[in-house]
Every structure is written in C-alpha cells, then in structure tokens.
Amino acid sequence: MKFTVSHADGNGFTHDGLRAFFEYRDLKINEGTEGRFNAHVIRARPGESRPGEWHRHALDFQMVYVLRGWVRFEYEGVGEVLLQTGSCVHQPAGIQHREVEHSDDLEMLEITSPAEFATEAVSR
Known part of the structure; x- marks a missing residue:
C-alpha cells in the first residue's frame, strides 16, 4: 500500500x-x-x-454514505429504502438492487472492495 491524497481542485467529477x-x-x-x-x-x-435498472455486483464489500440530499434504493428481499443526509447502507455482495429516485442535490460516498468488479444486469 502507498500514501495517496485527492483534492477537490477543479472539481474532478466525470461522467x-x-x-x-x-x-x-x-x-x-x-x-x-x-x-x-x-x-x-x-x-x-x-x-x-430516472429509475436505474436492476443489477448486482460481483464484489466483497460495498458501502454508500449520503453526504447531501436523498436517494431511494430498492433491494431484493428488503424493499425500498430511503437514504438521507447522514444515512449509511452496507449492500451485501451480490444483492440485487436499483436506484429508484434521488434529489437533484444528491452526493454520496461509495467504498467498494475490490476496486474493479463486474456488474450484471438482472431482469425482473
């Protein structure tokens, strides 16, 4: 492992x-x-x-923390979950889910392991 730092200089957001x-x-x-x-x-x-498509990820760990705004996800076996500023969700490996709707000011931090992983569309 090595030391890294990331600054918000110039925004840094991409599509x-x-x-x-x-x-x-x-x-x-x-x-x-x-x-x-x-x-x-x-x-x-x-x-x-607009609603996202149902999908699942092949990974070991996925966590989402809402920094600003709100987002509604739907999870297999759980139903819809509303996350608001300060909410955190651990999405177990392979769980089927989709993003239903979100506020225009939504910002989230997502941490995954491993860094690169496959995403599979799921038909429902």
Whole structure:
C-alpha cells in the first residue's frame, strides 16, 4: 500500500461511471491500495433523475454514505429504502438492487472492495 491524497481542485467529477444520471469523482484509493479498495463521490446530474435498472455486483464489500440530499434504493428481499443526509447502507455482495429516485442535490460516498468488479444486469 502507498500514501495517496485527492483534492477537490477543479472539481474532478466525470461522467465515466455506471449510471448516466450521476457524475463520479475518483478519490484515488484504488492506486494506494493496489486495487483492493475504491472510493468515489457520486453526485446527481440535475434534471437527470430516472429509475436505474436492476443489477448486482460481483464484489466483497460495498458501502454508500449520503453526504447531501436523498436517494431511494430498492433491494431484493428488503424493499425500498430511503437514504438521507447522514444515512449509511452496507449492500451485501451480490444483492440485487436499483436506484429508484434521488434529489437533484444528491452526493454520496461509495467504498467498494475490490476496486474493479463486474456488474450484471438482472431482469425482473
């Protein structure tokens, strides 16, 4: 492992990510942990809210912490869950889920392990 630091200089958000209605800011944790972990800030693209598709991830760990706004997810076997500023969710490996809706000011921190993982669409 090595030391890394990521500053918000120049914003750093890109459209390169799983969902077109979100923007992503890589926090460079992948580099420092040799691919064992990843962390990024996800924020809503205002006016781009629409339900996400059902999917699941092949990973060992996934955690989402809401920094600002709100988001509603739906989980297999759980139902809909509303997360608001300060809410945190651990999504068990392989759980089927989708993003239902979110506020225009949504920002979330997501941490995953490993850094790179497969996402599989699920038909329901």
